[in-house]
Amino acid sequence: MSLSPSAPLPTAKATESTRRLVTSLRGPTFNRRQMVVLTLASLVGFFALWELVTRYLDVPSLILPRFSDVLAAAPQMHAEGVLVPNLLISLQNYVVGVLISLAIAVPLGLVVGGIRSLDRIVSPYVWTLYTLPRIVLMPLILIWFGLGDTARILLIVLSAAPAVLVFVMEGAKNTDMSLVQAARAFGASRRQLIMHVALPNTAPFVATGIRMGVSRGLVGLFIGELFTAADGIGYLMLVSSRRFATPRVYLILLLFVAFSVVMVAATNWLEKKASKWRPE
Structure with a gap:
């Protein structure tokens, strides 16, 4: 299908009108x-509604405690010496796991993604790890x-590394x-190719992979602490639920x-x- 030579071309005025229409449909910015x-206002409103509903509608505290009771649980747990130590243990394990994931996945993804034959061999295994539910691996890991x-x-590594690896390879x-x-x-060396061509082009993919890895690593952390039941924030939640301490949960x-x-x-x-670093 061809356009008629006499067909009117879009003008700057029409383009501006379209832009204003799209902006009006999106609502205020x-x-x-x-x-x-x-x-902050929405959070305050949410917690205020939580407090009012539980206070005046007689919601069983075992199902949904008052927000004020939830806040009161913090100083109680701190006084018992169980809150901060378990938080620090979880944070330490999480940071170590994510750093190991990045140290493995970023360079490996650059190498595998840059070599087509290697990519065809490794990709099925990477995607298998990426889609496999981590919880099915927990019994073997415990053994x-x-x-x-x-x-x-x-x-945490098995949860985060495949996500980072997939995006870096891409x-x-x-x-x-x-x-x-x-x-x-222009005579660029291998180092210059990596620093000035490869990295700027792959940086957005690496950042997206890190975002996915961070979120999936949190899931891995929580699952691991629920299963191991030794210490950490997941262990603390498990103990609180067994004691029916709903505000602590x-x-x-x-x-x-x-x-x-x-995160x-x-x-x-x-x-x-x-x-922004990626060249246009």
Whole structure:
């Protein structure tokens, strides 16, 4: 189908009208400060509604305790000396597991994704690990490594590393070969190719992989601590649930959610920075 030569071309005025229409459909836009205020206001409203519903509708505390009771559980657990030590244990295991995952997955993904024949061999195994539910590996991990930190760190690595590896491999495969050829034509060394061509092109994929790995690593941490039942935040939640201490269970859940939100926000910021680094 061909366009008629007499057909009117889109003008700048029409384009501006379209842009205004799209903006109006999206609704009002807010700057960063306004978004922070709105987010805090929504959180305050949510917790206030939680308190009012549980206080005046006689909701059983075993199902949903009052928010004030959940907050009161924090100083109680701190006074007992169980909150901070278990939080630090979970944080330590998580950081170690994620760092090991990045140390393995990023360089391996760059190598595998950059060599087509190797990619065809390794990809099926990577995707199998990526899609496999981590919980099915826990019985074997417990048999091999027992109930210590090693088992939990290994589960974090098995949860986070495949996610990072998948995206880094994809980024390495999508490197613009015309840029590589142009750099070689100007006499670029291998180091210069990596620093000025490969890394800028793969950086957004690496950042996305880190974001996925961070979130999946949190799931691995929680599953590992529930199964090992030795220490950590998951163990503390398990003990609290067995004692029917529902406010403590909700407190631990809120702490876990808050940490997850912080980590995801940090990796989203990293992903945006990496996307700006990529050449157009």
